[in-house]
Amino acid sequence: MFENFVVPNLLPALPELFLTTMALVILMLDLVVKSPRRTPIFVLTQATLVVCALIQLVTSTGEVAFTFSNMFVDDLMADVLKFFLYATVIVVLFYSRGYVLDREPMAKGEFYVLALFATLGMMVMISANHFLTLYLGLELLSLSLYAMVAMNRDSVVSTEAAMKYFVLGALASGMLLYGMSMIYGATGTLEITELTMRLASGGANKSVLIFGLVFLVAGLAFKLGVVPFHMWIPDVYHGAPTGVTLFIGSAPKLAAFAIVMRLLVSGLWTLAADWQNMLMILAVLSMAVGNLAAIAQTNLKRMLAYSAISHMGFMLLGIVTGVVARKSGGPDPVLALNAYSSAMFYVLAYVMMTACAFGMILLLARAGFEADELEDFKGLNKRSPWFAGMMLIVMFSMAGIPFFIGFFAKFSVLQAVVISGQYWLAIVAVIFSLIGAFYYLRVVKIMYFDAPVDTTPIAAPLDMRVLVSANGLAIALFGIFPQWLMSICAAALKNSL
Amino acid sequence: MSSYPLLSLAIWIPIFAGLIVLLTGSDRNAPLARGLALLGAVLGFVVTIPLWMGFNISNGGMQFVEVTSWIPRFSINYHLGVDGISMLFVLLNSFITITVVLAGWQVIEEKVAQYNAAFLIMSGLMNGIFCALDGVLFYVFFEASLIPLYLIIGVWGGPNRVYAAFKFFLYTLAGSLLFLIALIYLFVQSGYSFSILDWHQLPLPMNAQIWLFLAFLVAFAVKVPMWPVHTWLPDAHVEAPTGGSVVLAAIALKLGAYGFLRFSLPIAPDASHHLSGFVITLSLIAVVYIGFVALVQQDMKKLVAYSSISHMGFVTLGFFMFSAIGIEGALIQMISHGFVSGAMFLCIGVMYDRMHSRQIADYGGVVNTMPKFAALFMLFAMANSGLPATSGFVGEFMVILGAVKFNFWVAFIAATTMIVGAAYTLWMYKRVIFGDVANDHVAELKDINAREFFVLALLAACVLWMGVYPLPFTDVMHASVNDLLQHVANSKIK
Numbered sequence: 001m002f003e004n005f006v007v008p009n010l011l012p013a014l015p016e017l018f019l020t021t022m023a024l025v026i027l028m029l030d031l032v033v034k035s036p037r038r039t040p041i042f043v044l045t046q047a048t049l050v051v052c053a054l055i056q057l058v059t060s061t062g063e064v065a066f067t068f069s070n071m072f073v074d075d076l077m078a079d080v081l082k083f084f085l086y087a088t089v090i091v092v093l094f095y096s097r098g099y100v101l102d103r104e105p106m107a108k109g110e111f112y113v114l115a116l117f118a119t120l121g122m123m124v125m126i127s128a129n130h131f132l133t134l135y136l137g138l139e140l141l142s143l144s145l146y147a148m149v150a151m152n153r154d155s156v157v158s159t160e161a162a163m164k165y166f167v168l169g170a171l172a173s174g175m176l177l178y179g180m181s182m183i184y185g186a187t188g189t190l191e192i193t194e195l196t197m198r199l200a201s202g203g204a205n206k207s208v209l210i211f212g213l214v215f216l217v218a219g220l221a222f223k224l225g226v227v228p229f230h231m232w233i234p235d236v237y238h239g240a241p242t243g244v245t246l247f248i249g250s251a252p253k254l255a256a257f258a259i260v261m262r263l264l265v266s267g268l269w270t271l272a273a274d275w276q277n278m279l280m281i282l283a284v285l286s287m288a289v290g291n292l293a294a295i296a297q298t299n300l301k302r303m304l305a306y307s308a309i310s311h312m313g314f315m316l317l318g319i320v321t322g323v324v325a326r327k328s329g330g331p332d333p334v335l336a337l338n339a340y341s342s343a344m345f346y347v348l349a350y351v352m353m354t355a356c357a358f359g360m361i362l363l364l365a366r367a368g369f370e371a372d373e374l375e376d377f378k379g380l381n382k383r384s385p386w387f388a389g390m391m392l393i394v395m396f397s398m399a400g401i402p403f404f405i406g407f408f409a410k411f412s413v414l415q416a417v418v419i420s421g422q423y424w425l426a427i428v429a430v431i432f433s434l435i436g437a438f439y440y441l442r443v444v445k446i447m448y449f450d451a452p453v454d455t456t457p458i459a460a461p462l463d464m465r466v467l468v469s470a471n472g473l474a475i476a477l478f479g480i481f482p483q484w485l486m487s488i489c490a491a492a493l494k495n496s497l
Numbered sequence: 498m499s500s501y502p503l504l505s506l507a508i509w510i511p512i513f514a515g516l517i518v519l520l521t522g523s524d525r526n527a528p529l530a531r532g533l534a535l536l537g538a539v540l541g542f543v544v545t546i547p548l549w550m551g552f553n554i555s556n557g558g559m560q561f562v563e564v565t566s567w568i569p570r571f572s573i574n575y576h577l578g579v580d581g582i583s584m585l586f587v588l589l590n591s592f593i594t595i596t597v598v599l600a601g602w603q604v605i606e607e608k609v610a611q612y613n614a615a616f617l618i619m620s621g622l623m624n625g626i627f628c629a630l631d632g633v634l635f636y637v638f639f640e641a642s643l644i645p646l647y648l649i650i651g652v653w654g655g656p657n658r659v660y661a662a663f664k665f666f667l668y669t670l671a672g673s674l675l676f677l678i679a680l681i682y683l684f685v686q687s688g689y690s691f692s693i694l695d696w697h698q699l700p701l702p703m704n705a706q707i708w709l710f711l712a713f714l715v716a717f718a719v720k721v722p723m724w725p726v727h728t729w730l731p732d733a734h735v736e737a738p739t740g741g742s743v744v745l746a747a748i749a750l751k752l753g754a755y756g757f758l759r760f761s762l763p764i765a766p767d768a769s770h771h772l773s774g775f776v777i778t779l780s781l782i783a784v785v786y787i788g789f790v791a792l793v794q795q796d797m798k799k800l801v802a803y804s805s806i807s808h809m810g811f812v813t814l815g816f817f818m819f820s821a822i823g824i825e826g827a828l829i830q831m832i833s834h835g836f837v838s839g840a841m842f843l844c845i846g847v848m849y850d851r852m853h854s855r856q857i858a859d860y861g862g863v864v865n866t867m868p869k870f871a872a873l874f875m876l877f878a879m880a881n882s883g884l885p886a887t888s889g890f891v892g893e894f895m896v897i898l899g900a901v902k903f904n905f906w907v908a909f910i911a912a913t914t915m916i917v918g919a920a921y922t923l924w925m926y927k928r929v930i931f932g933d934v935a936n937d938h939v940a941e942l943k944d945i946n947a948r949e950f951f952v953l954a955l956l957a958a959c960v961l962w963m964g965v966y967p968l969p970f971t972d973v974m975h976a977s978v979n980d981l982l983q984h985v986a987n988s989k990i991k
Binding site (some may be wrong): 407448 | 522567568569570571608611633636637638641643647648651652658659662663666667670671674677682684685
């Protein structure tokens with residue numbers, strides 16, 4: 001009966017397998033751990049992620065390896081993105097630890113297990129070479145996140161945010177599935193590499209394909225959080241417990257970037273002329289709505305939510321222009337690589353900045369005090385010049401002012417846009433970053449020019465202080481020496497295009 | 498030539514000194530912070546002296562060049578060098594930093610470390626702007642220098658400081674973002690090079706040159722500032738603390754003018770010729786109209802701010818007549834304005850520290866209680882109105898000479914500044930200093946102390962030196978200005 005069964009090569013999926021095992025082990029262990037601080041669970045979770053990162057480093061060959069009947073791919077892009085994913089999740093869990101402990105309903109082992117499952121979902125998304133794998137990863141991530149948002153169950157805003165997230169997220173997943181089914185109908189395959197070949201050979205019904213593509217792009221746009229599919233972002237960012245907002249706002253952007261690359265750039269590049277126009281509109285709208293709406297916010301988490309929308313719009317510009325480069329004058333892999341690696345650099349820079357921004361909110365938060373209003377940062381320079389300095393770095397970096405990494409992120413995307421000859425797009429992008437600069441400057445103003453309202457000394461533990469400082473300094477350091485990160489991005493995408 | 502990386506030292510010594518000052522932390526260590534800041538500023542100035550000493554005046558090209566690869570991904574280099582145009586500004590900037598640190602010595606009592614650190618870091622960044630020969634390096638310094646000035650205005654400024662700080666930041670950022678696109682455009686056109694010197698040789702069609710010129714114009718016109726994008730400057734000046742005003746007037750305004758010489762003229766020479774009439778018109782409006790605006794000001798700082806705009810109009814006028822005497826005159830005017838306007842703001846600061854008012858109406862008869870101060874202030878007021886034997890005269894005279902050759906009516910209109918400039922400066926001086934003691938507050942004024950005297954005397958010496966014997970300054974410029982003019986005379990349209 002099993003004569004046709006071939007044991008798949010498990011090596012490319014080793015980190016995923018290890019993480020799954022450990023997540024289950026930790027879930028069991030949580031039953032016997034008595035300590036209310038859940039220290040063993042926390043340590044084990046972090047250790048798991050560190051070991052995953054090590055496995056990723058050791059098993060990375062630089063070759064493209066398929067496994068599980070070509071449903072799963074392990075290439076350099078996956079390795080690099082997963083490595084940064086582990087690093088991000090480790091940092092995120094450190095940041096949110098104190099916050100979670102202060103809030104009774106969340107201070108459970110499940111928080112860490114859910115975080116691990118969400119990470120697993122993102123890993124599967126990053127390595128998906130099949131529509132179903134991709135969908136599975138996405139759902140694993142989303143379901144874990146819905147639960148995490150709702151975990152602080154006594155909070156009305158959190159529960160409401162979880163409901164909104166769930167309903168809209170389910171809708172978006174539905175759209176994505178519908179789009180996938182259309183494309184399956186037109187081509188007869190769900191496997192991404194196979195799909196590319198079938199599309200290239202022609203013969204598929206174009207109108208069905210485009211119909212499917214629209215739904216696919218809508219679903220992706222929802223997951224990325226770009227206008228007009230952004231409605232959930234402000235509410236969820238605002239309503240979710242800050243420790244979870246940090247999680248939602250950082251690591252999933254890496255996975256979202258990966259699925260855009262896999263689905264649109266690798267899978268559907270023959271339809272580039274179509275999705276490129278769609279993405280361009282989404283990008284411009286996101287920059288406009290994100291930056292303008294952020295000005296009106298008084299809540300820092302909400303402001304960062306709108307800022308996330310605008311940043312994702314900016315990042316999309318890199319993806320859009322890569323295809324233009326490919327289209328005009330035949331395929332140009334050098335320019336395409338330039339554009340996509342710029343977008344990837346942008347995502348990495350954004351994740352780094354956003355982690356530090358939410359890290360600062362968590363640093364100031366205490367039991368019963370969220371520190372998420374702009375007012376709560378008043379006069380921070382008087383209370384703690386050092387951490388005001390860190391927040392200053394993050395804000396100027398997000399505004400795209402040198403010498404911080406945000407400048408080179410914007411710079412590399414802009415150069416890709418200018419190379420593609422779309423000057424008007426570059427001009428629109430800089431005009432909206434100018435508008436965006438206003439609300440970042442306002443945060444600096446609140447910290448430096450205003451007198452403090454709250455004079456309580458900062459009570460965060462030492463590890464938190466060290467980590468936030470390291471994160472802030474990294475933003476400055478990579479802003480002065482961005483070459484290393486840039487070349488990693490370029491190398492990572494070389495084999496995946 | 499010296500083997501030390503002098504330019505790097507001139508940039509990074511103040512920046513690292515600033516970071517060290519920042520580490521002294523709270524105001525309990527204020528004396529230490531002040532001492533370290535002064536040490537850093539003096540050291541920063543000392544390393545620039547060999548630039549002057551070792552400068553080869555017969556060489557119009559770049560000297561003290563340093564090139565290291567910085568971001569190979571975009572072939573961005575850490576490329577520094579100075580020529581006769583930029584070298585003097587590095588010295589001026591490093592010198593002004595010392596006076597600024599001294600000027601804030603007793604006045605600034607809150608967040609002393611941060612105050613001094615901001616000025617030191619800004620000084621290093623400004624040196625970076627003048628030395629950078631790589632487009633991105635230039636832009637990075639250009640933008641980064643906004644951060645310390647934003648904080649200086651916003652933290653230590655006057656009652657309306659928040660508005661002024663935002664206006665300053667957003668105005669300048671708005672100008673420079675288009676500039677960034679222009680830089681990337683040149684990067685693509687030149688076959689992926691960010692070297693400014695490569696761009697000088699790059700042939701460009703006329704319409705591309707015009708777009709580039711306009712993008713540069715927006716960036717630099719805001720910074721200079723030229724009429725009609727000057728409105729941020731009076732606000733920034735009025736609200737900034739004394740040190741901030743000094744740096745703004747003495748150095749920050751020069752960045753825009755310097756940008757014209759480093760970018761606009763050599764990269765888009767045909768467009769520069771084509772649009773010179775436009776720029777000259779704007780300059781003349783600044784010279785005359787802003788001069789009259791200065792005449793009616795009630796606030797001393799605002800008056801000097803408008804006078805700065807008017808004087809900078811002279812600078813852009815000098816540049817766009819494409820003659821050696823015009824450009825050299827404009828450069829001399831820039832340096833002289835650095836000393837004079839810096840000194841004017843210091844003088845106003847001296848009075849403000851005692852009276853906490855900048856309104857002309859609150860003063861009168863200050864000479865009776867502050868004779869030493871009145872004498873020094875007199876010298877700077879005279880220099881500001883362009884009296885011969887002060888530095889203010891040399892530059893204006895050279896520009897007017899150039900203008901006479903260029904077009905009589907341009908020269909005629911420009912020359913009216915000699916009258917208007919004298920009118921607003923001296924009238925202000927008369928109302929503030931002369932006459933009977935106006936009120937009890939003036940009667941209680943104490944004359945300047947040794948520190949204030951030292952700072953002002955230092956600047957006075959510079960003003961007189963440049964006024965009486967400007968030859969060393971023009972000698973440095975000759976070769977570079979001639980090279981620039983020859984370069985600009987050749988069309989780049991192929």
